[in-house]
Amino acid sequence: MIETNTMPETNLTITQGTLTITEYGNSIPYSGKLDNLSKFPVIEIIQKGLKNDAVKTFDRAAWTQFNQTLLRAAPTGGSSATGAITLTTNGTATITNNDFYNNSYAKSIVDTMKERNIPAYIGDDYYALAWPTTLRTFKNNLETIHQYSDTGFKLIMNGEIGRYENVRYVEQTNVAKGTGTDGITTTAWTNGKSDWIFFFGNDTIAEAMAIPEEMRGKIPTDYGRSKGVAWYYLGGFGIVHTLAINTRVVKWDSAA
Secondary structure: OOOOOOOOOOOOOOOOOOOOOOEEEEEEEEEEHHHHOOOOOOOHHHHHHHHHHHHHHHHHHHHHHHHHOOEEEEEEEHOOOOOOEEEEEEOOOOOOOOEEEEHHHHHHHHHHHHOOOOHHHHHEEEEEEOOOOOHHHHHHHHHHHHHOOOHHHHHHHHHHOOOOOOOOEEEEEOOOOOEEOOOOEEEEEOOOOOEEEEOOOOEEEEEEEEEEEEEEOOOOOOOOOEEEEEEEEEEEEOOOOOOOHOOOEEEEEOOO
């Protein structure tokens, strides 16, 4: 800009997204007799099980929104010795994935994310989320890559996935493998060599909470003989960007 010129003026477009707030919850009834005669604290045991159920429910609800991403990556030709990927931008993978996820694909996917200007999740790093067995070949790659470094040796000893090519890998087991829309009812990929992985940067999925998750005790009925504990949550999840040009999530995917 020339010193004597006025500051240029531009603009930006802000679009409003939507998500649905709904009720989530589950309950476990128990009797007053069980509570009175039990050797162990009944409420604590039930609450522990309900907390586990709530975590799985939230993971699956968030997964259904991640799964709406328009960016799907699969090996070019089904498998690729060079790690080449084909990226579709309409929410549907067109290639049947016939290869194990490895460090070559890791490089291709992160390069694609950077060149699409997907902002990092934290610092300079993206995150990737997958099942442990989906990352097995990749983890074996990392053992070979890091075997002669102190940091790498510690990673191997601790059994950590760690960070590679500006991506931090996290394992999960609450959402099922395979293709599906709810994270529960799924069909395994053809050939079964790999499975879904979500790579994501910042500003991906939004959560709206009207009432945060909480434990609720049932008001005893039948003169104190009928009791119960429940977890309850009023809220919802929604994908932030619905245009391919702005999408922040890339799914390692398969057509079948």
